[in-house]
Amino acid sequence: MRILPSLVLVALAAPAFAQDAVRTVEVDLASFSFTPSTIELRAGAPIVLKLVNTGRGGHNFSAPEFFAAARLAPGQAAIAEGTVEVPSRQTIEVRLTPARGQYSLRCTHTLQTAFGMRGEIVVR
Ligand SMILES: [Cu+2]
DSSP, rough: OOHHHHHHHHHHHHHHHHHHEEEEEEOOOOOHHHHSSSEEETOOOOOEEEEOOOSSSSSEEEEEHHHHEEEOOTTTOOOOGGGEOOOOOOOOEEEEOOOEEEEEEEOTTTTTTTTOOEEEEEEO
16 A cells, blocks of 8 residues: 555656647648548647648648637747648647637638638537
8 A cells, every 4th residue: 555655656757647648639731621620629638739731832720719718838839819820741739728619710821711721629
């Protein structure tokens, strides 16, 4: 019985443990879609939102209400006007804890919302 508390402390202190606890949610951006187009998240559960631009053109992940309601991880770069730019062939990671709600998502680059580059974030 005496050994149990120290084992628990070791587990909590190990960086690997902390990383495993955070779910990575990948969203692919391409011309002209988000995959998945409906992103389902759990309220209050921290995530790494991994935005992968697989295309030749620049895209962005614009969800102002979503980012305003979420809690961004400490040290996280500011997200300008609720929009994260993801240049061609690059990956941007955003660490945050989402808040319950239903939020619209789109790419604000010229005409791309009209071309179908939009989606939804559902946080339950
Ligand atoms: Cu786009």
